[in-house]
Amino acid sequence: MVKPEARAFVESLEEIDEVLVIDKKKAHRGLGMLKLIRDIRKRNFRILLSPHQSHRTSIIAWLSGIPTRFGYRSAGFSMAYHHRLKRPMELPEIHRLLRFLKDSICPDVSLEDDIPHLEETETGRHEAQELLKELNIRSPILLGCSSVWATKRWTPHGFAELARDLIKKYKSDVLLIGSPADADVADQIIKVAREFVGEDGLRRIHNVCGKTSLPGLFSLMKRSQFLVSNDSAPVHFGCAARIPVVALF
Structure with a gap:
């Protein structure tokens, strides 16, 4: 069971038989949660694994009717x-999550098997290819410039200087990635960059926040040189895409 934005990813994994979606902001908000619980109860699941700590998740587990709950x-x-x-x-x-599996139903799981595994989707691959074609670039450098938590964000000036230096060293275009909500942060970085990056450099910095879905962003990463990002979701996607990742803390 996942949030709506993660559905396309997990559905692409051959190990997954079915995906349930919990939409806390819309369909399952308030009393809508009872509809989700009724749906879970109808399916007669045997085992529930919940490595979450919220009261909401615990209540769903309690009312699920599932006979074995971890x-x-x-x-x-x-x-x-x-x-x-x-x-x-x-x-x-x-490693906490792997330990959870080890202590519950998978005693043979190895804590060393710690690289995330994701599969490209056809839709994601198409999105990435079309975006690169539209920008007329190949093998860009990615900057994950935002985060849900403002305290985790590096400064716009810092990212602007980094973009300048990367363009100079690698002669490659730099893409500022994120969700639609991060577009303003990326615009601010480009605005700051105008102060010390020449016209040629500015043409190589692109705000692509919200231009792809999450599967599209993952496919974009697989076609990129490397990623530098705040401590946010792109770090994990970059690791799964097997590209070099620098995380900023």
Whole structure:
């Protein structure tokens, strides 16, 4: 069960039989959550794995009717779970999730198998190819210039200087990537860059925030040289795309 924006990704994985969507902002907001719970109960699932800590997730688990439920003992309303597991805060999040699997239903899972795995979709591949064709570029450099959390964002001036230096060193175009909500941040970076980047350099900096879906962004990464990004979703997509990634903290 995933958020709407993640659906296209997980549906492309051959290991996945079916994807349920939880839309907290629209369809399943408020009493709409009861509709989701009824849908889950109809399916007679046998096992529930919930590496989430919110009260909402615990309540869904409690009302799901699923006979075997695994969750964290530190979760809100943790009594919803039959098996309450320790959340090892000393480990990185990816290793916490692998440990969750190991301690629940996959005792043989290796904590070393920690590289995300995603598959390109036909739609995503087409989006990326069309965007690069429209911009008339190949093998760009990507900058993940924003984040949902303002405290995680590097400064517009910092990204503008970095774009200038990367263009000078690699003679490549730089794409500022993100969601539609990040477009203003990217515009601000380009505005700052006008102060010290020449006209030729400005022509090589492109704001493509919101120009692709998430599968399209993933396909774009697979056709790029490398990624420099704030601590945000593009970091994980870049790792899954097997390109060099520099994360800014």
